[in-house]
Amino acid sequence: MTEVSAGPEPEYERVVSGYDTFHYAKPFECEWGGVLPELNLAWESWGELSEEKDNVVLLHTGLSASSHARSHDRNPHPGWWEDFVGPGCPIDTRRFFVICTNLLGGCYGSTGPSSTNPVSDVPYATDFPIITVQDMVRAQLLLLDHLGIDKLHASVGASLGGMQSLMLAAIAPDRVDRLVSISAAACSHPQSIAMRFVQRQAVMADPDWREGRYYGESFPHRGLRVAREMGTITYRSGPEWMERFGRKRASGKPPRLDEDFQVETYLAYQGDKFCLQYDPNSYLYISKAMDLFDVTDPKAGDDERVRQGGGLTDIRCPALIVGVKSDILFPVWQQRELASLMREAGVSVIYSEIDSPYGHDTFLIELETVGEPIRSLLE
Amino acid sequence: MTEVSAGPEPEYERVVSGYDTFHYAKPFECEWGGVLPELNLAWESWGELSEEKDNVVLLHTGLSASSHARSHDRNPHPGWWEDFVGPGCPIDTRRFFVICTNLLGGCYGSTGPSSTNPVSDVPYATDFPIITVQDMVRAQLLLLDHLGIDKLHASVGASLGGMQSLMLAAIAPDRVDRLVSISAAACSHPQSIAMRFVQRQAVMADPDWREGRYYGESFPHRGLRVAREMGTITYRSGPEWMERFGRKRASGKPPRLDEDFQVETYLAYQGDKFCLQYDPNSYLYISKAMDLFDVTDPKAGDDERVRQGGGLTDIRCPALIVGVKSDILFPVWQQRELASLMREAGVSVIYSEIDSPYGHDTFLIELETVGEPIRSLLE
Numbered sequence: 001m002t003e004v005s006a007g008p009e010p011e012y013e014r015v016v017s018g019y020d021t022f023h024y025a026k027p028f029e030c031e032w033g034g035v036l037p038e039l040n041l042a043w044e045s046w047g048e049l050s051e052e053k054d055n056v057v058l059l060h061t062g063l064s065a066s067s068h069a070r071s072h073d074r075n076p077h078p079g080w081w082e083d084f085v086g087p088g089c090p091i092d093t094r095r096f097f098v099i100c101t102n103l104l105g106g107c108y109g110s111t112g113p114s115s116t117n118p119v120s121d122v123p124y125a126t127d128f129p130i131i132t133v134q135d136m137v138r139a140q141l142l143l144l145d146h147l148g149i150d151k152l153h154a155s156v157g158a159s160l161g162g163m164q165s166l167m168l169a170a171i172a173p174d175r176v177d178r179l180v181s182i183s184a185a186a187c188s189h190p191q192s193i194a195m196r197f198v199q200r201q202a203v204m205a206d207p208d209w210r211e212g213r214y215y216g217e218s219f220p221h222r223g224l225r226v227a228r229e230m231g232t233i234t235y236r237s238g239p240e241w242m243e244r245f246g247r248k249r250a251s252g253k254p255p256r257l258d259e260d261f262q263v264e265t266y267l268a269y270q271g272d273k274f275c276l277q278y279d280p281n282s283y284l285y286i287s288k289a290m291d292l293f294d295v296t297d298p299k300a301g302d303d304e305r306v307r308q309g310g311g312l313t314d315i316r317c318p319a320l321i322v323g324v325k326s327d328i329l330f331p332v333w334q335q336r337e338l339a340s341l342m343r344e345a346g347v348s349v350i351y352s353e354i355d356s357p358y359g360h361d362t363f364l365i366e367l368e369t370v371g372e373p374i375r376s377l378l379e
Numbered sequence: 380m381t382e383v384s385a386g387p388e389p390e391y392e393r394v395v396s397g398y399d400t401f402h403y404a405k406p407f408e409c410e411w412g413g414v415l416p417e418l419n420l421a422w423e424s425w426g427e428l429s430e431e432k433d434n435v436v437l438l439h440t441g442l443s444a445s446s447h448a449r450s451h452d453r454n455p456h457p458g459w460w461e462d463f464v465g466p467g468c469p470i471d472t473r474r475f476f477v478i479c480t481n482l483l484g485g486c487y488g489s490t491g492p493s494s495t496n497p498v499s500d501v502p503y504a505t506d507f508p509i510i511t512v513q514d515m516v517r518a519q520l521l522l523l524d525h526l527g528i529d530k531l532h533a534s535v536g537a538s539l540g541g542m543q544s545l546m547l548a549a550i551a552p553d554r555v556d557r558l559v560s561i562s563a564a565a566c567s568h569p570q571s572i573a574m575r576f577v578q579r580q581a582v583m584a585d586p587d588w589r590e591g592r593y594y595g596e597s598f599p600h601r602g603l604r605v606a607r608e609m610g611t612i613t614y615r616s617g618p619e620w621m622e623r624f625g626r627k628r629a630s631g632k633p634p635r636l637d638e639d640f641q642v643e644t645y646l647a648y649q650g651d652k653f654c655l656q657y658d659p660n661s662y663l664y665i666s667k668a669m670d671l672f673d674v675t676d677p678k679a680g681d682d683e684r685v686r687q688g689g690g691l692t693d694i695r696c697p698a699l700i701v702g703v704k705s706d707i708l709f710p711v712w713q714q715r716e717l718a719s720l721m722r723e724a725g726v727s728v729i730y731s732e733i734d735s736p737y738g739h740d741t742f743l744i745e746l747e748t749v750g751e752p753i754r755s756l757l758e
Contacts, residue, residue: 032633130634190624190642191617197643198608200636201650202581205601222584229577230609238570238710245569247673254411255509255671257579257663263569264576271580284636292634294626328707331617 018075034129042109047093060157060164066108090371113281126212158182187294225271237359397454413508421488426472439536439543445487469750492660505591537561566673604650616738
């Protein structure tokens with residue numbers, strides 16, 4: 001695999017130790033009507049909480065990351081944002097108390113479809129309710145209540161995390177002093193919905209999926225592998241692959257229908273790795289939550305849901321919006337649109353556009369272009 | 380399905396009647412070393428062949444079309460280029476004798492994986508050899524030999540057909556007077572290879588695929604459906620879907636993991652329709668042939684194959700190259716690159732760039748912007 005490991009690679013290590021668990025013992029009502037009888041939220045932290053509890057930065061993750069944003073004594077593995085969070089880093093833990101949570105619906109310690117349903121004593125599977133980005137951040141607010149943190153110095157996230165960052169500032173404007181939203185959008189647009197839909201279809205087409213009730217049996221690995229291969233295409237960009245792989249073949253052998261070009265070996269590797277790290281049902285539910293995301297003003301006929309609060313017009317804190325020109329999952333016009341809608345709503349917006357070859361994954365890779373605007377906003 | 384049928388829709392009718400079959404009874408050696416003991420090529424024609432046999436326009440199809448480019452007495456169904464070919468149309472059958480063939484490797488009358496292998500008397504399945512775009516056009520040349528046609532007035536195609544159009548003029552420069560290549564490229568780039576690879580993986584991940592030996596049993600419909608859904612994303616564009624579907628839901632019911640938004644219903648419909656029309660193994664082999672396409676000069680280490688002839692530098696006839704700004708499968712920089720490489724090689728090139736919302740499928744939809752430059756070149 002030496003050829004395909006050339007070039008930077010995000011770390012998506014499965015981290016199943018060294019986190020704290022917040023247990024909420026009361027029923028949690030989800031936006032679309034389902035109820036979780038109780039919930040757990042896995043979280044990790046770095047730095048020291050000030051006496052006034054006024055130095056908190058809350059990190060929101062993308063679809064596939066755990067709460068392990070950075071290594072620490074209880075878990076020395078590098079985190080998914082290892083170089084962005086720490087002493088002297090853009091999110092400086094000498095000054096800030098940084099919290100990162102595993103998503104509601106996830107599989108790295110927070111309650112999700114693989115968790116045991118206390119009512120039935122078996123995993124929720126597809127009895128898990130439909131959840132939304134609003135549900136995810138409402139679960140985070142319960143954790144902040146528990147910790148006695150009234151107000152965040154900042155809410156920071158990229159991709160799905162960038163959606164959460166916006167949503168938190170929209171539903172709890174009194175509790176967020178500033179927000180960072182990277183490579184996200186004001187709503188999920190149909191092309192992104194289409195890309196995620198087909199990934200979900202790949203999982204659900206696998207006979208091993210069994211309507212989600214695969215726990216204790218073989219997992220739908222083939223389907224999840226295809227889904228992740230497709231996802232990987234949407235996370236990176238053509239120019240990067242042109243430079244990195246070109247039309248290089250993986251071997252000198254004659255072509256075949258299966259893996260052949262180096263770019264194919266790379267995709268297969270990403271797909272295989274992910275299968276061993278992620279619960280397929282978590283993938284379905286979190287992917288769906290991304291599709292449902294919309295903080296624009298409702299348009300008649302476009303969306304029948306009754307919003308419980310939480311639109312861009314509710315945001316009151318200053319915001320840093322970051323877009324990447326080569327992103328094909330959340331194309332840069334969507335971050336421009338987001339910045340523009342927020343300004344129209346009276347929000348003070350710094351908009352930063354990055355010209356990187358790394359597409360949607362740029363936030364995991366480019367420390368300077370992504371990190372420095374965050375540092376400026378936080379200070 | 381009224382909501383999803385709004386807007387133009389390409390016709391991909393399965394046409395299994397009204398074509399002629401050219402039978403070649405000798406072994407056909409494929410570029411990568413496999414041998415077909417014999418081959419059939421399905422073809423249809425429109426207009427009258429001139430006495431001098433000098434008014435022939437050869438049409439090359441994309442991956443999924445049959446030889447039925449236009450309706451005729453023996454098959455009145457509308458063809459895939461119904462409005463582009465005919466009396467008074469951009470490809471005017473009052474003047475030209477127009478031939479369209481089904482692809483070698485296809486499933487609409489030409490020899491492909493579903494054809495009976497005369498050696499074993501069962502379908503080839505995955506004993507079918509790896510084929511290339513060069514093999515496809517070499518089979519067409521055998522048909523032209525059979526018909527006594529020495530030279531084409533024009534070679535015309537889009538997508539995979541645009542690749543064939545280039546390849547034919549490259550391997551038989553004496554036999555092509557002018558060529559049209561729409562929404563194609565000088566070679567398949569890694570992002571396009573990646574998109575097709577994942578589609579093939581979706582088919583091959585379906586347990587019903589059975590290493591390709593599914594004939595007489597259940598077909599891998601679930602896998603092909605997912606593949607076509609993904610393909611459909613690459614054929615259209617975000618702006619069109621934004622206009623057509625927005626974030627409209629298919630019903631007023633609460634969200635669910637399966638089809639929900641209208642764009643999802645549309646994709647599912649496209650996937651279902653295709654499953655009933657196309658052989659999954661043909662899909663694999665033809666998709667692979669597209670990945671292998673390269674008429675650029677070989678770069679050291681990039682490609683180990685020994686080219687049997689056929690690069691851009693061999694082309695001698697004038698060419699019309701057409702690109703579409705919203706194409707995400709063959710992005711417009713690839714047609715610009717193609718036009719530029721051909722000019723460097725001394726070819727007279729007309730380059731036309733279309734600003735359409737229909738992405739890669741524009742050639743099936745926009746009669747004027749696509750058709751008129753073709754008409755000009757032909758006359």
